[in-house]
Amino acid sequence: MKILVGYKRVVDYNVRVQVKPDGSGVATEGVKLSANPFDDIALEEALRLREQGVAEEVVIVGIGPADLTAHLRNGLAMGANRAIHVTTDAPLQPLTAARTFLKLIEKEEPGLVILGKQAIDDDANQTGQMLAALWGRPQATFASKLSVGDGKATVTREVDAGLETIEAELPAVVTTDLRLNEPRFIKLPDIMKAKSKPIDAIDFDSLGVTSGDHLTTTHYAPPPKRSKGVMVNDAAELIDALKQKGLL
Amino acid sequence: MSKILVIAEHLDGALNPATARCVAAAKVVGGDIDVLVLAEQAGEVANQAAKLDGVSRVLTVERAENAHLLAATAAPQIAKAAEGYSHVFGASTTSGKDLMPRVAALLGVAQVSDIMSVESSHSFTRPIYAGNAIITVEAPADQTVVATVRTASWPAVGNADNAAPAEALSVDAELPSHTRFVELKQDKSDRPDLQSAPRVISGGRGVGSKENFEIIFKLADKLNAGVGASRAAVDAGYVPNDMQVGQTGKIIAPELYMAFGISGAIQHLTGIKDAGTIVAINKDADAPIFEIADIGLVGDLFKVIPELEAALG
Ligand SMILES: Cc1cc2nc3c(=O)[nH]c(=O)nc-3n(C[C@H](O)[C@H](O)[C@H](O)COP(=O)(O)OP(=O)(O)OC[C@H]3O[C@@H](n4cnc5c(N)ncnc54)[C@H](O)[C@@H]3O)c2cc1C
Ligand SMILES: Cc1cc2nc3c(=O)[nH]c(=O)nc-3n(C[C@H](O)[C@H](O)[C@H](O)COP(=O)(O)OP(=O)(O)OC[C@H]3O[C@@H](n4cnc5c(N)ncnc54)[C@H](O)[C@@H]3O)c2cc1C
Secondary structure, three states: OOEEEEEEEEOOOOOOOOEOOOOOOOOOOOOOOEEOOHHHHHHHHHHHHHHHOOOOOOEEEEOOOOOHHHHHHHHHHHHOEEEEEEEEEOOOOOHHHHHHHHHHHHHHHHOEEEEEEEOOOOOOOOHHHHHHHHHHOOEEEEEEEEEEOEEEEEEEEEEOEEEEEEEEEEOEEEEOHHHHOOOOOOOOOHHHHHHOEEEEEEEEEHHOOOOOOOEEEEEEEEEOOOOOOEEEHHHHHHHHHHHHOOOO | OOOEEEOOEEEEEEEOHHHHHHHHHHHHHHHOOEEEEOOOOOOOHHHHHHOOOOOOOOEEEOOOOHOOOOOOHHHHHHHHOOOOOEEEEEEEEEEHHHHHHHHHHHHHOOOEEOOOEEEEOOOOEEEEEHHEEEEEEOOOOOOOOEEEHHHHHHHHHOOOOOOOOOOOOOOOOOOOEEEEEEEEEEEOOOOOOOOOOOOOEEEOHHHHOOOOOHHHHHHHHHOOOOOOOOOHHHOOOOHHHHEEEEOOOOOOOOEEEEEEEEOOOHHHHHHOOOOOOEEEEEEOOOOOOOOOOOEEEEEOOHHHHHHHHHOOO
């Protein structure tokens, strides 16, 4: 079985992004970029399935500009067999990303597609679900446990009410939650090895994807600030302060 | 005029309060608001939905496949039911987040995630980058707007004087059998629900262990509060996943939020930004949570909590 993994590059989670003063966007020039944490988890899970003998090949997919190569090399160093780089300078909205994945699926015919539950830049939390819909296949989102066998995936999902388990016939789309696994660290020799692994570059325009970028962002604003509060010295003062606010 | 379909969220015959928050957002858009209940037996849930202020009609689809709602089977029904509507809204709960993008894709439209405010019928604000930026997005006027509503931004609508009429809807949608429900493990507790409780007490890594977390629960019970946690506390196994508050957990807006032994990482803070009053108790005076706390107390939680309990009597 082949597993396709979404491997998006985003602004590192430690960066506190700032909105540009003119409201035209967020300042992303020169900030640290990293793999979307949920995609590292997706890749780790795929690698484990390969190590268990469930899958033979793990292919990572990145959609983005030419300089995405270094990021994809990291995924290859982590252990992916090869990478597909769909090249485009325009940021795509989830529906377009999902349509792009569908085109790749038609070519690659994976048994399983693992994406992050959300990319931490746009926090859209849509691509996996949209892809599953367009593909007409099952979706198992927010996975915290995954086992694959007998042509199906059994997935435990983190939901508001607790933990839900569902069964999905393969092929299927799984999206990862934080507690699915802890991604491995890349070792130096693996970085060397990754240099010889293939990255297939495909021009986005050559895929014939109909754009689903229907939304227009008209303004960016910083979040409303909470004003700095007061410090109290002990439990008694705390209770007084709460009483004053009518909270106790 | 807008015609809005709100997808009811429910479990065990109870309408989730998140649905009343969705209706609140729909009311700002304006127009007719219909609530769609997919269930095996919709009666009880439909009754609760019919009472919500602003609701014009409740539509029910009763099918055996709807006993446990799965996105794969619910989405085709909603996509069919959505015909003639200008908007389809669901809550940004895990259930809504799972379901709505599938509906949007079936309709071939984009989804607006996590609506914080309605600027006009086709313009909304939503957070990105863990709430570090708020964007205004515009959806095309000639497409159905599919959106999830960030529940923490919207107070629930109350009940109306007269119940809205309910109608059974038959949707002619073929439902796939490739996805099956196996089980739902719930941590049953009598405590107020984390997502709707007016008071929430949270513990972080500083609490130190599962056993120690008992003191958080005890204080919460004294204050009749819901209980939350940081990701670190959940990862360490102190408490179950459904208690995680933050960017990738639950976004909450209680009147009072008290954080014990939580440092205040941006991913955690994004989940509590809308809280009325944030209280932080941390032994490190430099903990970032003090930058946003309304009331801060530098101290050892194991000393402060017993003192609070004693003072509360
Ligand atoms: C510099 C920059 C500027 C941007 N400006 C805008 C803007 O002006 N307006 C706007 O609407 N958006 C903008 N975006 C965001 C971009 O449009 C989002 O990538 C897109 O909307 C997809 O949303 P998401 O990643 O949050 O989707 P999600 O649904 O949250 O993503 C879930 C998963 O899908 C997969 N996936 C999604 N996209 C990719 C990808 N490109 N490559 C590989 N896997 C992927 C990953 O596995 C990911 O974990 C910008 C992004 C960047 C980096
Ligand atoms: C992609 C991504 C998503 C994330 N999503 C979330 C999320 O949704 N929610 C979330 O919470 N986190 C999330 N995180 C994790 C987040 O970055 C932090 O790691 C986490 O919030 C830290 O939890 P904490 O404050 O409990 O632990 P720590 O940062 O370790 O802080 C513990 C605090 O306890 C204090 N302390 C210790 N002992 C005592 C004592 N006896 N009395 C008083 N104070 C004491 C310490 O001074 C310290 O400030 C996410 C991270 C990533 C990368």
